[in-house]
Amino acid sequence: MIPSVQGNAPDLLRVEGLVRHYRGDAGIFSRHRHVVPAVDDVSFTIGRGETLGLVGESGSGKSTVGRLIMRLDDADAGRIVFDGRDITDLRGQGLIDLRRRLQVVFQDPYASLNPRRRVGDIVGAGLRAHGVETSQSGLRDRVAGLFRRVGLDPGQLDRYPHEFSGGQRQRIGIARALSLEPELIVADEPITALDVSIQAQIINLLLDLQDETGLSYLFIAHDLGMVRHISHRVAVMRRGRIVEYGPVGAVFDDARHPYTRALISAIPIPDPDREASRRQIAGDDGEVASDAKLREVGRGHWVLA
């Protein structure tokens, strides 16, 4: 049973029963090899122009889901369908073609940019590799245009990453992701490493770009406030499973799963008076029955029970 989309438009991305296990061991000499389910029976959809927020704590499997969709890792079971086409086992040229339509923005704008390359070359690399733009001057014009779109000065194309602040580097990462005009961007904790005064800039930029181009986001984050702000729908992950999934308003204002409720109630409120009266709800013990299934409790609002 797959939670269905809200609207009538066909889904851009459809994930069905995704599973990924990692073999864990306690040490080289350990006799106990156990299988850790990183992602366990995960299903969701993302429509065109839609943002799905994927939240959960460290180790919940949310980043693994992103990697599986990007095909940076292979699923053990389940299907990933992109624009009607099964991409679960895509290889070779098919995968290269997919990259044009499905891009990623990483958490760390310091580690994800090659320090030895000029930022203009970093942003233009995809255009060159995919043969979208072959002439040197055409490439430069397009990269300059991308710089302007993400709020960077095109006069700085020839600089190196270390000459930019963290927020500017994340803009460079976004320009690179945008260069091939993708339909879906997987944004994996894109603001976590940024200063508070810069986070809002990047969130606003992502919203602007979505309004302009109608692209979709899988926005992976642990900051529930930002997820609420940027997402249309949200999926809450815990221990590899989605425990709650639905429209942002339903999940945040009418959370049904004890874990979602505990998570929301644990966020400190940036207001001393409201913070003093905040009631924290205790979480559950974290055990998920193996036969638990997502059940629809409201329109498009699903809860693991």
Add this chain to the structure above:
Amino acid sequence: MTTPLLDVSDLTVRFSQDRGKVYAVNGVSYSLARGETLAVVGESGSGKSAHVLAMPGLLGTGRYTGAGAAVEVGGSAVFAGKELIGMPEAELRRLRGSRIGFVFQDPMSSLNPVLTVGEQIAEAITSHGVSPRTAEARALDLLDIVGIPEPRRRARHFPHQFSGGMRQRAMIAIGIACEPALLIADEPTTALDVLVQAQIIDLMKDLRRQLGMAMIWITHDMGVVASIADTVQVMYGGRIMERGPVRAVFHDTRSAYTWGLLNSLPDAEMHAPSLAGRRPRLRQIPGQPPDMTQVPVGDPFAPRNRFATHRCLSETPPLQQVADGAPGHLVAAWYDLPQVLRAVAHRDASPQALTEMGT
């Protein structure tokens, strides 16, 4: 008035690196009472960690600066009647871990991986002149106090056998081992998940009550500030921009930077977005953080502040009591923020006009 536990005056910190000087802290003055919890907020490069860690002599250790960087600390910091700046290292070391305790962001790199957790707590106690047997018993008590179940068994475990939250509890046990008068907590919950963060904050509040210790809590999270602080100090560009009782700073904000920070956060009561229609934008602060390698001139936030005047760009505003504000509410600003905001609200009635706080 009783003497403060800590009295800081005109503290400066400079780092010298091969790329030149970094003006990390540029004249910071304040005092901290016994039992008071001070939250220091700011972003990277604001000087929030540098100024706090400079006082007990922790900046030269390479933890916060690259290897080879020279640190110059100027000004004065008097702790319980003793000047810390210029104090010999041996004396500082005696002070650290006895009268001043520490909790750092990343317990994994602060704990010794080859010693058991029990040994490390006991070591923190014996190094200050307590017999090993007493220290061992005390270590078990401390594990219990910080909420680690089965202390006797867990004391024999190594840090890697602990979860992130449990490691932070062990770090806290070491930090409070000698019942310090001051606990310095540098982003102690930043690396933790929100549920664990909530538990650690509750634990620290309990300990503060039980031990009557003062706390300096360094953070960038305004929610955490609202949760734990008596007093909040907002820093930017190596200076204090605003400081005061937490309610005054949040509800009667006087610095454009504090205002920008508070208003750039998403509103939890916002309506859920629909696929159709423009979604609201956050009120972002424009521009980039200041370049700390430049000699500071004027109000460091002025280049990003739409309310800045010519004077803000050229002359550094002193940190002064807010004339009609709560006692102890200080601001460093040449402009009068409430007045400016009223004028703006009057000029363009739509709140949209404030979306971009820049020109």
